[in-house]
Amino acid sequence: MPxxxxxxxxxxxxxxxxxxxxxxxxxxxxxxxxIAAVGRGLAVPDGTTVVDAHxxxxxxxxxxxxxxxxxxxxxxxxxLRLMLAHGITGYxxxxxDLGLLHARAxxxxxxxxxxxxxxxxxxxxxxxxxxxxAGQAAARSITPVGRLRPRTGRREAxxxxxxxxxxxxxxxxxxxxxxxxxxAPTASSAPPST
Numbered sequence: 718m719p720x721x722x723x724x725x726x727x728x729x730x731x732x733x734x735x736x737x738x739x740x741x742x743x744x745x746x747x748x749x750x751x752i753a754a755v756g757r758g759l760a761v762p763d764g765t766t767v768v769d770a771h772x773x774x775x776x777x778x779x780x781x782x783x784x785x786x787x788x789x790x791x792x793x794x795x796x797l798r799l800m801l802a803h804g805i806t807g808y809x810x811x812x813x814d815l816g817l818l819h820a821r822a823x824x825x826x827x828x829x830x831x832x833x834x835x836x837x838x839x840x841x842x843x844x845x846x847x848x849x850x851a852g853q854a855a856a857r858s859i860t861p862v863g864r865l866r867p868r869t870g871r872r873e874a875x876x877x878x879x880x881x882x883x884x885x886x887x888x889x890x891x892x893x894x895x896x897x898x899x900x901a902p903t904a905s906s907a908p909p910s911t
Contacts, residue, residue, distance in 0.1 A: 721750035725761055729770035734777055745775060778806025780836065785812050787826075787838075797832035810838040 724747040731740040744759040745752060761767055786796040787810050800808060810817070818840050820826045828835065 721747075723748040723762055723765040725759065725765050725767045726770045726775060727767055729773050729775040731755065732774055732776045739774075742771075743775075776804070778833075779804050780807040780809070781805045781833070782809045783811050784808040786810070788812055788814060788817050794829045794832070797829055800833050801831065805833050807834040807836045809836050813839040814841055 726745040726747070728742050729745060731743040731745070732738075733740065742757055744754075744756060746754040746759050746762075746765075748762070748765075781800065784800070784805075786793055786800065786808070789812065817826070817838060821835070821838060826835070
């Protein structure tokens with residue numbers, strides 16, 4: 718017996734999210750939890766539950782790419798059920814740790830069967846407070862070229878170059894690892910004023 722009984726959604730309006738088009742009176746056959754056929758007037762296999770979806774819209778499941786249902790205590794199963802109720806069928810767990818990663822890798826994460834798919838999960842975030850040296854945590858960045866003029870709101874050009882700071886002597890100084898040095902606009906680089 719399949720894990721999910723076969724299901725046929727009859728006469729739904731299917732939304733094609735690639736181009737926004739609507740496909741009314743469309744059937745969707747879902748044996749064992751996976752969409753197998755989409756079209757009009759699909760045959761109903763034996764043992765299939767048929768749901769009249771006339772007047773209803775059918776869209777693909779949503780992926781929540783910034784979610785925190787795991788590792789924070791609380792009722793994980795209830796949080797995952799709520800996500801499903803809102804059409805979220807996949808999520809990226811944003812607050813990961815080594816315990817969650819090891820549990821997932823060994824198959825011991827124990828998520829409810831009826832829950833969105835866990836698409837990705839990070840490990841601990843590397844910062845200057847949990848790395849061996851400040852230099853290992855430092856990142857290079859570039860400030861967007863230009864700055865807004867206070868009165869006009871227009872952007873004026875600047876010339877920016879990232880520089881890596883020397884490792885600070887104290888933990889309090891670790892909050893600023895990357896500096897951006899910007900030159901004042903020159904006559905040749907600044908846009909004309911209006």
